[in-house]
Amino acid sequence: MPDRAPQIVALGGGGFSMERDSSLLDDYVLELTQASRPRVCFLPTASGDADHYVVRFYRRFSPTCDASHLSLFRRDQGTDGVEDDLATHLLSQDLIYVGGGNMLSMLGAWRAHGLDAILRKAWRRGIVMCGPSAGSLCWFDQALSAFHGAPRIVRGLGLLPYSNCVHYDAEPERRAEYHRFVADGMRPGFAAEDGVALHFRGTSLERVVASRPDGNAFFVEHDGAGVRETRLHGEFLGTPKLMATSAVAA
Numbered sequence: 001m002p003d004r005a006p007q008i009v010a011l012g013g014g015g016f017s018m019e020r021d022s023s024l025l026d027d028y029v030l031e032l033t034q035a036s037r038p039r040v041c042f043l044p045t046a047s048g049d050a051d052h053y054v055v056r057f058y059r060r061f062s063p064t065c066d067a068s069h070l071s072l073f074r075r076d077q078g079t080d081g082v083e084d085d086l087a088t089h090l091l092s093q094d095l096i097y098v099g100g101g102n103m104l105s106m107l108g109a110w111r112a113h114g115l116d117a118i119l120r121k122a123w124r125r126g127i128v129m130c131g132p133s134a135g136s137l138c139w140f141d142q143a144l145s146a147f148h149g150a151p152r153i154v155r156g157l158g159l160l161p162y163s164n165c166v167h168y169d170a171e172p173e174r175r176a177e178y179h180r181f182v183a184d185g186m187r188p189g190f191a192a193e194d195g196v197a198l199h200f201r202g203t204s205l206e207r208v209v210a211s212r213p214d215g216n217a218f219f220v221e222h223d224g225a226g227v228r229e230t231r232l233h234g235e236f237l238g239t240p241k242l243m244a245t246s247a248v249a250a
């Protein structure tokens with residue numbers, strides 16, 4: 001596969017794990033690979049390699065892709081856990097799809113197996129990286145995680161020099177907490193609603209896309225006077241692009 005610009009598609013929530021009747025976001029990510037039958041590897045680490053999650057992945061991707069998954073918790077499933085084998089397999093993919101779940105536990109397992117360095121290398125090579133929830137948060141420098149207990153700041157892989165917040169509409173308390181953390185010095189960054197994806201090329205946001213016509217993302221920053229939230233209307237996939245507008249939150 002020739003080298004391409006690094007790309008990350010960070011889903012606030014959605015894709016095959018959440019949207020029964022729509023796989024528009026998954027279709028969008030697959031198109032970015034520019035492959036007729038993409039090689040797609042699923043990392044279900046954040047869910048503890050949950051069987052039902054893996055099954056749903058194969059149901060969605062195996063008909064049109066060369067699908068595989070990598071298990072760090074099951075010796076009899078997925079690619080072997082030897083670091084050289086992990087690197088060889090992941091670096092041969094067109095798309096690496098990271099599932100949702102416990103981001104903190106996922107990052108600990110990745111670092112123990114050297115996956116953090118492998119994923120960074122894969123991203124730099126232009127292998128498309130994506131995922132919802134924890135599979136979005138992990139790519140950023142800082143993330144608002146609320147998997148267990150009160151929301152907290154967790155440091156991600158740092159491929160994208162921003163903060164990130166997911167499920168922005170489905171869990172309204174996250175918005176208030178994200179604003180509070182940004183006001184207290186958390187890096188400015190991007191929040192996305194369920195069904196909305198942030199598409200980065202390199203470290204720049206290229207496009208916001210959505211699997212529903214009313215989906216939004218937001219850029220949240222502290223401007224010296226307060227927290228400013230800029231609305232980024234998601235382009236409903238298959239319709240003309242919508243214009244972005246801005247709003248300020250106290």
